[in-house]
Each structure stands twice: as C-alpha cells, then as structure tokens.
Amino acid sequence: MTTKAILDDLREWTGPDLRIMEVCGTHTAAIMQSGLRSLLPTGITLISGPGCPVCITPAAYVDKAVELAMRPNYRLYAFGDMLKVKGTDKSLSDAKADGGHVRFVYSPLDLLGFAEKEPQFTHVFAAVGFETTAPIYGMLVKKAYEKGLPNLEILTALRTILPALELILESGDPIDAFLAPGHVSAIIGSAGYSDLAQRYQRPFSVAGFSPEHILYAIWQLAHAVRNGRHDVCNLYPGVVHQEGNLKALALLDDVFESGPSAWRGIGILPGSGLFLRNKYAAFDAGSHGLDADPPPNPACRCTDVILGRIHPTACPLFGTICTPGCAQGPCMVSAEGACGIWHRFRGE
Amino acid sequence: MKKTVMAHGSGGTQTAALIAEVFAKHLSNPFLDKMEDAAVLPLQGPCVFSTDSFVVDPVIFPGGDIGKLAVCGTVNDLLCMGATPRWLSAGFILEEGLPFDLLEEIARSMKSAADEAGIVIAAADTKVVEGNGGLFINTSGIGTLGRRAPIRANGGQPGDAVLVSGHLGDHHACILSRRLAIENGIRSDCAILSPLLSVLRRNKINIHAMRDITRGGLATVLNELCLASGVRCRLEEDLIPTSPEVAAFCGILGLDPLYMGNEGKLLLFVPEDQAEMAVNALRRTEAGLHAVKIGNLLAEDPLLPARARVLIQTRLGGQRPVDSLSGEGLPRIC
Numbered sequence: 133m134t135t136k137a138i139l140d141d142l143r144e145w146t147g148p149d150l151r152i153m154e155v156c157g158t159h160t161a162a163i164m165q166s167g168l169r170s171l172l173p174t175g176i177t178l179i180s181g182p183g184c185p186v187c188i189t190p191a192a193y194v195d196k197a198v199e200l201a202m203r204p205n206y207r208l209y210a211f212g213d214m215l216k217v218k219g220t221d222k223s224l225s226d227a228k229a230d231g232g233h234v235r236f237v238y239s240p241l242d243l244l245g246f247a248e249k250e251p252q253f254t255h256v257f258a259a260v261g262f263e264t265t266a267p268i269y270g271m272l273v274k275k276a277y278e279k280g281l282p283n284l285e286i287l288t289a290l291r292t293i294l295p296a297l298e299l300i301l302e303s304g305d306p307i308d309a310f311l312a313p314g315h316v317s318a319i320i321g322s323a324g325y326s327d328l329a330q331r332y333q334r335p336f337s338v339a340g341f342s343p344e345h346i347l348y349a350i351w352q353l354a355h356a357v358r359n360g361r362h363d364v365c366n367l368y369p370g371v372v373h374q375e376g377n378l379k380a381l382a383l384l385d386d387v388f389e390s391g392p393s394a395w396r397g398i399g400i401l402p403g404s405g406l407f408l409r410n411k412y413a414a415f416d417a418g419s420h421g422l423d424a425d426p427p428p429n430p431a432c433r434c435t436d437v438i439l440g441r442i443h444p445t446a447c448p449l450f451g452t453i454c455t456p457g458c459a460q461g462p463c464m465v466s467a468e469g470a471c472g473i474w475h476r477f478r479g480e
Numbered sequence: 481m482k483k484t485v486m487a488h489g490s491g492g493t494q495t496a497a498l499i500a501e502v503f504a505k506h507l508s509n510p511f512l513d514k515m516e517d518a519a520v521l522p523l524q525g526p527c528v529f530s531t532d533s534f535v536v537d538p539v540i541f542p543g544g545d546i547g548k549l550a551v552c553g554t555v556n557d558l559l560c561m562g563a564t565p566r567w568l569s570a571g572f573i574l575e576e577g578l579p580f581d582l583l584e585e586i587a588r589s590m591k592s593a594a595d596e597a598g599i600v601i602a603a604a605d606t607k608v609v610e611g612n613g614g615l616f617i618n619t620s621g622i623g624t625l626g627r628r629a630p631i632r633a634n635g636g637q638p639g640d641a642v643l644v645s646g647h648l649g650d651h652h653a654c655i656l657s658r659r660l661a662i663e664n665g666i667r668s669d670c671a672i673l674s675p676l677l678s679v680l681r682r683n684k685i686n687i688h689a690m691r692d693i694t695r696g697g698l699a700t701v702l703n704e705l706c707l708a709s710g711v712r713c714r715l716e717e718d719l720i721p722t723s724p725e726v727a728a729f730c731g732i733l734g735l736d737p738l739y740m741g742n743e744g745k746l747l748l749f750v751p752e753d754q755a756e757m758a759v760n761a762l763r764r765t766e767a768g769l770h771a772v773k774i775g776n777l778l779a780e781d782p783l784l785p786a787r788a789r790v791l792i793q794t795r796l797g798g799q800r801p802v803d804s805l806s807g808e809g810l811p812r813i814c
Contacts, residue, residue: 139796238733
C-alpha cells in the first residue's frame, strides 16, 4: 500500500474514535517532526506514552549522582540528556558548575579506557535507560569484571517497559491501541507484548521511525481495532524479531536481576527495575533505594503526561512557567520527554 | 616543547619575546609593526563595526582552527551587512601551558584567512591566565560601505525567495564528532564568504536581507530575520540541504540539522524573479556549490500564533512550525 493510499483511507475514517499511544519518545519526536498529527482525521488521537527514561528517573537518583560527582576522587559520566534533570535541589549541570567532575560521553564503554588511564579515580556511569541501553551497561560491567577493574561503577536507574504499560492498561485510561517502541522491541522481541495484548484485548504494532512507517502502523492499528483484532503486528521485521535479541537478553540476564523500582511521578512498580546481580555487586555505585521523589511544582502534571492521560498542552504550566530553558518537570527537561518535544514542535 | 607561562603575560621581557616569536613573526603588517598603543585608521564614510569572541574546543579541527574561525566569524558579520571588511583587532587570552607551536600554527592560519578576506589585523593584545593550555580569541572588525546602503535584517518582503548557500550543520557536526571522539570524514565549513557576495553583486542580485548561519542554526537565524522583516516563511523539508554524512550523523545522535551551526553558510532573502539567477551564481563558487532555494516568504498573518512564523511542509505532506533554538545547544562550537 502506498503512503498516499493510506492517507486517503485514513482521511475517510468514520470511526470508531481512537486513542493510540506511541510509547517511545523517539516515535513522538518523529511524529512531531513529520507533522503527522496534522494529517490524521479528528477521530484518531495520538497520545505520548512513558517511554522517556530520563523523565521517569526519581529525584533521589539524581541527588545520588550529584553527590558522587562532588566527591573529589570520583568522575561521573552520563548521556547528555541526564545533565539537565534536577534532583531535589541540583542537576548534574549544577554539580559541574560547583566544581564536580561531570562529563557527557557518547559510549559508556569509553569508561573502560578512562578507568585504566586514571586509576586514582573511581569512574561512574549514570546508567539510565530502558531495555534498549541496558545491554550496553551490561557489557560495560562484564568487561570491567573480566579486566578486574576495581575503579569502575555504574549507578543504575534501569527500567523495563512492560510493567508501565500494564499500569496504564490497568488504570482504565482509555488507550485503544499501542504503537510499540521500535528500539526496546529489538531487544525484548515483538512477542513481549503478546501477553498484554491478549489479557487487555488491545492491538500492538511494532514500527520503525520513518514517518511512513509510523503512518502505516497507525493505519494498521486503526483497522485492527475496527475489526476487533488484538494481536501484535511486527512492521519492523528487519530489526525486530519475535523472540528479540537473544544475545542481549542473555547478557541482561547474566548481569541484572529485576526488582521493584520507582518511576518519577508514578511510584514504585514491582519488577520494573533492573539491578546488578550479586556477582557484580562491587560495580554498583549505590543504586538501591533511590526512590524518594519530592513533588516538583505542585501544578506540574508530568505524571498525567507520562501516563497518557493528558496532552502536554493541557498542563497549566506548559509553555508559560515551564519551558525547556526553565523546566518544572522532567517531561520538559529531556529531549525525549513529551513536553519537551511538544514545546519544540508546538503550534500545530 | 616551549609553552606559555604566566610570565608571558607580565608585560615585561617574556611578553616581548612572545610577541616577537609568534605574533610579530606571523601577523606582521605596517599597522602592527609600529608597536604603538593604537592603530591610526584612514576611515572615510559610513562604516560597520562588529565584535565576536571565539572559545571553540578543540582549537584545531578538520577544516579549520580557532584562528581561522576568529577571522571568518567577524569578517562574515561585516560582509552580511553589505560592507567591505577593512580592519580587524585580535585579543588573545592564553592559558598557561599552551604550546608555542600550536600558537604559531593558529597565528599563521589567522594571517592567511585575513589575507584571503582582504582585512588587515591592525591591533592585537595578549593576556595569559592560569589554566591548562587553552586559548580564546576576540576579534573586532570594521568594514566600509562606500556608497552602498547597509543590508539590514528587516528587508525581507512577502514573496521573496529564501536561499541557503549549502549544506547545513557541517561545523557543528564536525566539532561534536571531535568532542565525542567519533571518527568520520565530516569537516567544518568554516570559510570567508566574500566569493559568494562577489558573485551575487556581479549578477546584480538585489539582496533584501541576509545573515550567516551560525549558532542556533538555520531555524534560529530564519526566525530572527522573519521577525525583523515582519513576514512569515514556508519551507519545503525536501529541499533543505544536508550532506549525507551529516544527515546520517544527526540521525544516529538524534540531532536536527535545522538547529546546528555552520561557519561558512549564508541565508538570503532575494526577489523571487532573481532566485534562479542567484542560486546559479552561488553554485559557481566553491563554498556555494550546494546553494538552493528552500522556500518563500509570506505576508504576516495576525491570526496565526507568533511561533508559527516559520512553517515547514514535511515530506509526508504534513506541516509543522519551526521555532528558534530553545535551551542550550552544544557549547563552545565557535
């Protein structure tokens, strides 16, 4: 089917009215960038989901990272997005301005070199992410273990996506269908959603990130709902396999175990966190119990945004008090956060 | 290896030695050689005056260095006002521990860029501060207008063609690659824009407004010019030029070339009936090889929100607004 045929078909959509959640921030950005919303009929609404790892990391985690960065014999590393997120009081950027050693790197594996080159420092990576990035942290720890590096650690805030989707489905918010995250699915496999699809009778579509791909997935989901189907459709077979990436899954299983973890604005979800197993405990920089999450600005509605209950623009702070330059909540801080993306591409 | 020490900034004999060994040696000209407190400039008629500071890290990168950048940056600002660049001052802040070899290389590069631009470095100063071998340069420049009127930011008119002189994001992607130690062939586009302006002038293109595309990228510069001109703008996503390598780099890192800085690219508003001639003229220059028209200016519409001033027609047929850069971009790209 051509893109034009899909657009024509959707333009004549007569219902039912649909709310489709795009789980992943990269999808949200691609949707905004392509102006896709402006091409959908009024009956189909796209809702941004909880797929931004930075947005759901509790304040206590940032506080701990800041504390480590301020220790004179510590070197803290993170992906760029993490630097701007405020903890209770400070962000890693603030810690850097206060003289802490914070550096953003492209690959966590760079730390292996740093740790060997500067043995007098403990090198810590702020390991935040979903299943997509977790295997890289797993590889880092495994290599550090093999090399016997005593001065390399990770501070984990690793989350798995399925418990969050289950929470959304369980909370009764009317999401009719899910655009499943392409990168996470590459690791966990399209079959990962089968159980949720069956239990809650909702269709899932795994898609890549080109606008045409996303459009096709939306069309496929719309027709699935109309026809009463609730299966998992893998539209990204070149990258995503049904059973996932077995090597990565084996690595994750070797290095991490799941446990309860706190999601900013949501609370503790059982089995939603990944923590280093006992064998690798020496590489943990203190990741357990970082659950405390003092409410940001009381008017901030990040929780509702993360759970897909409201569009970012429905938050009273959006674009007024809360902007990327002066973010009140994590959804505005991160480039992958729904509010940040909506603010960047606002005006539709 | 000889390096700067605090004494090189003392004003005494070591300072004199530093000047003799580096700056007098490489930047020599009749103005500087007089070693006076100030240069005497034969100014006539209206002038434009601009200043800019350069803190790029790393100081040497594929396609340029901080010295070349410090000359190009100020010269291009003068050129974009429609002026002929004439005199430049250069203030150096050196951190202790800076190798003389490196400083000499940068001074040579400044001299060569200044010669290419036809601008004379008529005043210079050096300070040394504590640190770790870093280097910062401020340049201020004067350009003369002769009988030409300056080209102002507010000259864009509804219907004008919007042109860019080549691929977006090259400088930004180059610096970011070096900073992250990613190996690729991306080079900075750092260049003097004189050849582009010469061909436009030779072809009698009536430039309504123009600006070089630096920090904040095309999105920011275009919003600024549209706001100043009181117009809106519609771009075609398909026409916005990026090199395949920069496009791939941006794809991997999740960056948007619309917000990435260049150091040798122009944004121009010209009358629609001159657009084709202007593009063809630009393409005859090395720096303008990939010049292209990317859209048109539209009349102000008071009913539309201000942030929808610049709109992009996407490949899919959708439409989205393009706002100025918000928050921080990559620090120290220029």
